[in-house]
Amino acid sequence: MTLLQKKKTGKTHKYNYDISVIVPVVERHDDLEGLYISYADEIKKLTDRFEFIFVVDGHKDKAYLEIKRFAGDEPKIKVIKFQKTFGESIAISVGLERAQGRYVFTLAAYMQVEPYEIKKLYDALCNDECDVAIAKRLRRNDTPFNRMQSAVFHRILKLFTGAEFGDISCGLKGLKKEIVEQFDIYGDQHRFIPILAEHKGLRVKEIEVEQHTGDTKTRVYKLRTYLNRVIDIIALFFLIRFTYKPLRFFGLVGSFFIIAGMAINGYLIFLRLFTSNFGLTDKPSLFLSSLLIVIGIQIFAVGLIGEIIIYTHSKRAKSYNIKEIRE
Amino acid sequence: MSKTDISLVVPLYNESENIEEIYLRIKSELCKLSLKFEIVFVDDGSVDGTSDILKEIKRKEPNIKLVIFDRNYGQTEAMAAGFEYAGGDIIITMDGDLQNDPADILPVIIKLQSGYDLVCGWRKARKDRFLSRRLPSMIANAIISFITKVSIHDLGCSLKGFRRELVENIHLYSDMHRYIPIIASSIGANIAEIPVTHRARAKGDSKYGLSRSWKVIIDLLKIKVLVDFSSRPLALFSWFSLPFLFLGLVFWAQYFLSHHGSQVLTYSFVLQGTGTLYLFLAFSLLAFGFVTQLIIKTGDLKSDKIINSITGNV
Numbered sequence: 345m346t347l348l349q350k351k352k353t354g355k356t357h358k359y360n361y362d363i364s365v366i367v368p369v370v371e372r373h374d375d376l377e378g379l380y381i382s383y384a385d386e387i388k389k390l391t392d393r394f395e396f397i398f399v400v401d402g403h404k405d406k407a408y409l410e411i412k413r414f415a416g417d418e419p420k421i422k423v424i425k426f427q428k429t430f431g432e433s434i435a436i437s438v439g440l441e442r443a444q445g446r447y448v449f450t451l452a453a454y455m456q457v458e459p460y461e462i463k464k465l466y467d468a469l470c471n472d473e474c475d476v477a478i479a480k481r482l483r484r485n486d487t488p489f490n491r492m493q494s495a496v497f498h499r500i501l502k503l504f505t506g507a508e509f510g511d512i513s514c515g516l517k518g519l520k521k522e523i524v525e526q527f528d529i530y531g532d533q534h535r536f537i538p539i540l541a542e543h544k545g546l547r548v549k550e551i552e553v554e555q556h557t558g559d560t561k562t563r564v565y566k567l568r569t570y571l572n573r574v575i576d577i578i579a580l581f582f583l584i585r586f587t588y589k590p591l592r593f594f595g596l597v598g599s600f601f602i603i604a605g606m607a608i609n610g611y612l613i614f615l616r617l618f619t620s621n622f623g624l625t626d627k628p629s630l631f632l633s634s635l636l637i638v639i640g641i642q643i644f645a646v647g648l649i650g651e652i653i654i655y656t657h658s659k660r661a662k663s664y665n666i667k668e669i670r671e
Numbered sequence: 672m673s674k675t676d677i678s679l680v681v682p683l684y685n686e687s688e689n690i691e692e693i694y695l696r697i698k699s700e701l702c703k704l705s706l707k708f709e710i711v712f713v714d715d716g717s718v719d720g721t722s723d724i725l726k727e728i729k730r731k732e733p734n735i736k737l738v739i740f741d742r743n744y745g746q747t748e749a750m751a752a753g754f755e756y757a758g759g760d761i762i763i764t765m766d767g768d769l770q771n772d773p774a775d776i777l778p779v780i781i782k783l784q785s786g787y788d789l790v791c792g793w794r795k796a797r798k799d800r801f802l803s804r805r806l807p808s809m810i811a812n813a814i815i816s817f818i819t820k821v822s823i824h825d826l827g828c829s830l831k832g833f834r835r836e837l838v839e840n841i842h843l844y845s846d847m848h849r850y851i852p853i854i855a856s857s858i859g860a861n862i863a864e865i866p867v868t869h870r871a872r873a874k875g876d877s878k879y880g881l882s883r884s885w886k887v888i889i890d891l892l893k894i895k896v897l898v899d900f901s902s903r904p905l906a907l908f909s910w911f912s913l914p915f916l917f918l919g920l921v922f923w924a925q926y927f928l929s930h931h932g933s934q935v936l937t938y939s940f941v942l943q944g945t946g947t948l949y950l951f952l953a954f955s956l957l958a959f960g961f962v963t964q965l966i967i968k969t970g971d972l973k974s975d976k977i978i979n980s981i982t983g984n985v
Contacts, residue, residue, distance in 0.1 A: 652897065658842035659842050
């Protein structure tokens with residue numbers, strides 16, 4: 345959800361294509377030509393008006409040359425190359441911005457899903473069954489380790505956001521271009537497009553697809569990647585629950601610290617005042633309880649800052665979505 | 672299209688049983704006046720077919736506006752949307768569950784026309800259970816009016832009348848609708864209160880109960896801070912840091928005093944440490960104030976503009 349949402353423009357778009365496919369080439373990628381050919385073959389069965397947008401991150405110079413080579417003069421292939429390394433989320437949001445199709449699909453840069461499965465998502469979008477269609481890989485042949493780490497990730501996700509999805513990290517997602525402008529993607533949040541969409545009241549549908557055989561190798565990521573995932577979930581949790589009321593969260597947490605500190609402090613002061621021979625100088629718990637108070641007040645102050653920022657920007661904040669207006 | 676005089680904003684959530692009646696009663700009240708009116712129904716994501724009934728009424732009656740949410744957001748958002756689409760010079764909000772009596776709309780309009788910017792309903796004789804609803808609400812209202820110095824008896828009453836200029840300067844989000852009179856008073860509005868009748872809910876369930884008390888306390892604190900300090904956060908944090916600056920100095924003073932003479936304290940760390948902690952807190956609060964001051968410079972609430980636009984129209 346964007347805090348400061350741009351006002352929706354009421355103009356009707358003219359779409360140059362039916363389908364735009366965005367392929368972020370950021371980290372892992374395989375034979376891109378093969379990927380393009382096999383998906384393009386399937387898409388041709390659906391429509392002839394489609395485009396492929398490869399967004400190549402800064403450090404992927406080889407991949408860039410390869411795409412240039414097989415793209416040749418093919419007008420359906422568009423390549424965007426970053427000067428620097430910006431990461432997958434930026435790649436996807438740049439792709440979404442440039443896409444001119446009525447329906448926009450994102451695709452992993454390696455074979456994740458059997459290409460013919462894209463039809464299922466396309467149909468769901470065309471028949472207006474949903475605004476966002478996400479693929480859920482049937483992990484029939486996947487390794488136990490892959491299944492396990494996916495299950496753990498989605499369990500944590502559900503715990504924090506309440507969103508029940510089975511395979512949110514699958515690269516294949518389809519969405520209507522008209523809703524793209526409602527998103528502001530940052531951090532690693534491209535992964536959470538379905539959750540953000542659902543939070544905005546859009547209809548999200550999970551569609552089961554066949555996993556590509558090449559995708560069933562055990563994947564172990566760097567520790568950094570796992571940590572980033574957890575941080576993203578926490579960021580999302582705040583975004584959804586407390587964007588407009590930071591003090592509800594920070595105030596509560598801060599209060600706990602303050603109350604705990606006050607209680608210990610109060611007890612010490614009580615003893616100092618009402619019992620003889622009780623000095624505070626040799627009581628380290630005075631220091632501890634003061635520390636608790638200090639921490640609590642700091643947390644509380646952060647919440648207050650949040651509230652002040654939102655209040656002073658509230659003219660532009662719009663926290664609801666209208667489905668229909670009749671005047 | 673000629674200008675609308677009065678807009679009635681009615682948020683609805685699962686009120687399919689009540690709409691017909693509420694609409695007819697509002698209409699019969701407003702027809703007594705020779706003013707041009709409209710009713711803005713905001714359907715807050717009802718799932719009981721409220722919006723279908725609304726569309727049905729809309730087909731027959733042109734002076735209705737419908738705003739239909741894609742899901743349930745809450746009363747604040749419903750009111751904010753209603754305000755955005757209301758075109759009248761006077762905007763009146765009321766509950767969609769017939770707890771307010773449409774007969775009270777006329778007195779509100781009359782009061783507004785006598786020169787007030789905001790007229791709040793006051794349910795003098797509430798028909799709710801005393802212990803579970805009326806008492807907590809009385810206590811809350813008393814505390815709120817004591818702390819904010821805005822003396823309103825009944826913040827929770829939905830029946831309120833607004834002058835258009837005021838509505839344009841209030842931006843609602845996250846449960847703020849309860850504190851509208853306080854925000855209004857902070858930007859210089861003239862507020863009046865009139866007693867209104869209150870009826871127990873006839874049909875349907877009550878949806879907007881009293882939230883847990885800590886939320887109310889936190890919200891109250893937030894409103895107080897926003898109203899008094901949102902334009903000058905540095906002042907807030909400076910005041911906030913003073914007692915800790917003092918505390919820190921006291922501890923350090925105590926440390927130096929205890930060291931008088933050649934006496935050595937085994938635990939002098941406690942005094943030094945605690946003193947340093949509080950000094951640190953004082954300075955970091957000051958730093959927070961500076962940062963916030965910088966941030967709000969990019970915000971778009973300019974308080975002086977608001978005051979001018981309201982007083983200029985009274």
